[in-house]
Each structure stands twice: as structure tokens, then as C-alpha cells.
Amino acid sequence: MKFSTRAIHTGQEADPTTGATIVPIYATSTYTQEAVGVNKGFDYSRTVNPTRVALEKQLASLEDAAYCSAFSSGMGATNTVMNLLSAGDHVVVGEDLYGGTYRLFSKVYERYGITFSYVDAAVPENVRAALRANTKLIWLETPTNPLLNLVDIASVTALKTAGVLLCVDNTFASPYFQRPLALGADIVVHSTTKYIGGHSDVVGGAVITNDADIAQRVKFHQNAVGAVPGPFDAFLTMRGAKTLALRMREHAKNAGEVARFLAGRSDVAKVYYPGLESHPQYALAKRQMRGFGGMVSLVPAGPVERAMAFARSLKLFSLAESLGGVESLINHPARMTHGSIPKEERERRGITDSLLRLSVGIEDVEDLIADLRQALDTTAELASAKA
Numbered sequence: 001m002k003f004s005t006r007a008i009h010t011g012q013e014a015d016p017t018t019g020a021t022i023v024p025i026y027a028t029s030t031y032t033q034e035a036v037g038v039n040k041g042f043d044y045s046r047t048v049n050p051t052r053v054a055l056e057k058q059l060a061s062l063e064d065a066a067y068c069s070a071f072s073s074g075m076g077a078t079n080t081v082m083n084l085l086s087a088g089d090h091v092v093v094g095e096d097l098y099g100g101t102y103r104l105f106s107k108v109y110e111r112y113g114i115t116f117s118y119v120d121a122a123v124p125e126n127v128r129a130a131l132r133a134n135t136k137l138i139w140l141e142t143p144t145n146p147l148l149n150l151v152d153i154a155s156v157t158a159l160k161t162a163g164v165l166l167c168v169d170n171t172f173a174s175p176y177f178q179r180p181l182a183l184g185a186d187i188v189v190h191s192t193t194k195y196i197g198g199h200s201d202v203v204g205g206a207v208i209t210n211d212a213d214i215a216q217r218v219k220f221h222q223n224a225v226g227a228v229p230g231p232f233d234a235f236l237t238m239r240g241a242k243t244l245a246l247r248m249r250e251h252a253k254n255a256g257e258v259a260r261f262l263a264g265r266s267d268v269a270k271v272y273y274p275g276l277e278s279h280p281q282y283a284l285a286k287r288q289m290r291g292f293g294g295m296v297s298l299v300p301a302g303p304v305e306r307a308m309a310f311a312r313s314l315k316l317f318s319l320a321e322s323l324g325g326v327e328s329l330i331n332h333p334a335r336m337t338h339g340s341i342p343k344e345e346r347e348r349r350g351i352t353d354s355l356l357r358l359s360v361g362i363e364d365v366e367d368l369i370a371d372l373r374q375a376l377d378t379t380a381e382l383a384s385a386k387a
């Protein structure tokens with residue numbers, strides 16, 4: 001079956017007890033057993049819940065994978081991948097990544113005796129150079145948050161040595177546009193809060209793999225640690241994911257038009273979008289992704305005050321963290337999503353105080369461009385002010 005069919009049907013057979021066409025919200029923490037150890041495959045909802053199981057089957061199928069464990073947040077998913085490691089292990093990390101992931105690695109797992117090397121993974125050779133005898137994991141985002149750089153997943157797969165797992169955070173592309181497992185990744189992580197849920201009304205995460213051993217270890221930790229989504233969250237995420245293909249096509253179409261509009265403005269200093277021919281990795285984006293996604297970052301010309309005034313002047317793009325919902329958002333990475341990265345480190349990576357990130361929604365693109373135009377025009381006099 002094709003992607004859109006699987007999104008709507010996989011894991012979502014009619015309910016065996018009632019025939020309900022839509023998977024019910026099984027709001028139960030526990031299950032009545034016939035005798036000790038005799039049950040219908042369900043014993044306690046931290047361990048297993050039918051609504052969550054349906055979501056897990058749906059999400060696995062979207063990544064063309066065999067196994068999925070769902071979590072209460074993207075960070076819950078990331079944390080569980082880190083639970084597979086032990087003190088003394090080393091991780092190579094693509095340095096352009098979500099600030100919360102950096103915070104988890106640097107503030108939590110360093111204390112547990114795990115070490116990290118941050119590299120510019122846009123150059124795969126940098127990943128190879130950072131590998132050590134005790135490296136157990138390579139952690140990548142592509143496209144990256146917030147600079148929309150790409151990492152060549154197949155090239156990194158080719159250089160990894162035995163015993164090293166490759167995990168790709170596929171949140172920005174979504175499984176509709178990119179399937180890292182097919183390119184050799186061992187594990188895919190999602191913040192399902194974003195495109196998969198798609199409506200900014202639920203927080204969640206997923207760990208997806210084709211490797212039975214990894215899947216079993218992730219399941220063990222899902223139950224042992226307990227960062228599981230409740231049945232209501234699983235239901236909302238599953239409902240959102242049914243329309244992922246439709247939404248992603250619109251997000252990408254709108255983002256492409258927004259990026260081209262911004263690139264044509266002389267008062268916009270920089271535009272980051274993998275679908276622009278001027279993007280340094282445009283060729284890789286065309287090869288590795290089936291579409292360029294819905295995220296666009298920009299630096300308006302002028303000082304920081306201009307960037308801030310521009311963000312405030314927008315009427316349709318809400319100033320908010322997160323991304324991937326049907327509504328457009330604008331985010332200031334330096335002070336919002338990436339505030340946990342020290343300023344010096346942030347700036348070295350290119351996350352300047354004037355960088356803004358757009359999550360381009362699926363409103364009518366003419367309205368979105370009109371909003372961006374009026375916000376640029378009304379702040380134009382600040383563009384020539386000295387930085």
C-alpha cells in the first residue's frame with residue numbers, strides 16, 4: 001500500500017469489540033484479567049494500551065519500518081535512545097540541532113559519563129574524523145533546526161564502523177519527504193508534536209527502527225522509564241497523521257513560494273531553504289528528499305531591532321515555539337528554541353540574534369506573502385540602520 005493509504009488504514013482496523021471504525025480512546029490504566037497471567041495481551045497501560053499500539057503501527061508504516069515506540073514528547077523519544085548507552089560511551093553529534101536535544105546531551109548525559117563530539121556533519125568526513133573506539137552513536141538532524149543544513153545520510157552510513165548506531169531526527173522532513181532507514185540509518189526519532197500531529201494540539205514523540213534487537217531494547221526502556229503518551233494524545237496524533245501527505249505537499253508548496261519571495265527582497269540579508277537553487281546543498285536535497293519541507297529561516301537586513309520589529313509586525317505568523325502545525329509561526333531561535341546553547345557557541349554555528357525561523361503553514365500563500373511584505377515594508381527604514 002502507498003503512503004497515504006497506510007496513514008489512514010495501518011493499525012486502524014475496526015475495533016474488534018464494537019466495530020467502531022475509528023480506533024477508540026482506550027482511557028484505562030489497567031485491564032481485568034481472567035486469572036493471574038491470563039489476559040487479552042494487555043495488562044497495564046504504561047506497558048501497553050490499544051490506542052497507543054494503533055498509533056505505533058501507523059507511525060512505523062509511515063517510515064516503512066517494522067517497529068515503533070511512541071512517547072509523551074520528542075524529548076522523551078530522544079531520551080530513550082540515549083538510555084541505550086552506558087557510562088563511558090561516546091556520541092558524535094551533528095552540531096546544528098534543536099536546543100533541547102543539546103541541553104539533554106550536555107546537562108544530563110554528560111553527568112552520566114557519556115561524552116559528545118559536536119561536528120559540522122554537512123561534511124561527512126568530519127563525522128569520520130570524530131569517531132573513537134568507544135563511539136556508540138551518531139546523532140543527526142537533517143534538515144537541521146534552525147539553519148536547514150542537510151546531512152548526506154547515505155554517506156554517513158557508509159563511513160560508520162561496526163557497533164556504531166546512526167540515529168536521525170527526521171522531525172523537520174517528516175516521513176513523507178524523507179526515509180532515513182532506507183538510507184542506512186538504524187533509528188529514526190520524531191517529535192510528533194510537529195508535522196506528524198500537525199495541528200499544534202498535542203505533544204509526542206516516536207522511536208522507529210527495523211532492527212528487532214534495538215526495538216526490543218527501546219520497548220524495555222519505554223516501559224521501564226515510562227515517558228508514554230496517554231490514549232488521548234495517541235488518538236490526536238493518529239488523527240493528525242492521517243492527513244500528513246496532504247499537509248506536507250501544501251507546506252512545501254507554500255514554503256517554496258515564501259522562500260522565493262524573501263530571496264527576491266533586497267532588504268532580506270539571508271534566506272535558508274533547501275528548495276532554493278542557491279542553497280549550498282540543493283543537489284543533495286533533491287536526491288535525499290522527496291520535497292523540501294515547510295521550514296524557512298531568514299535574516300532581515302539591518303540590526304537586531306529590525307528583525308524583532310519585523311517579527312512583531314506579522315499578523316498571521318504567531319510568535320511561538322514549535323513548528324509543523326497548519327498555522328504559520330515565527331520563532332527567534334537565539335532567545336527561544338536555541339536559548340539553551342551558550343551565545344558564543346550559538347553564534348559560531350550561525351545562529352545569530354537576527355536569525356528568524358518560519359514554520360510556513362497551509363493558509364493561502366497569497367495571504368502569507370502579503371503579511372510578510374507588509375511586515376518588511378513597515379520596518380524598512382530600520383533596515384539601513386547600523387547593526
Ligand code: P1T
Nearest residue numbers: 073074075098171191193204321322337
Ligand atoms: O518538543 P518535543 O516534542 O519534546 O520535541 C523535541 C524536538 C526534537 N527534535 C527536533 C528537531 C525538534 O525541533 C524538537 C522540538 N522543537 C521545537 C519545539 C522547536 O520549536 O524547534
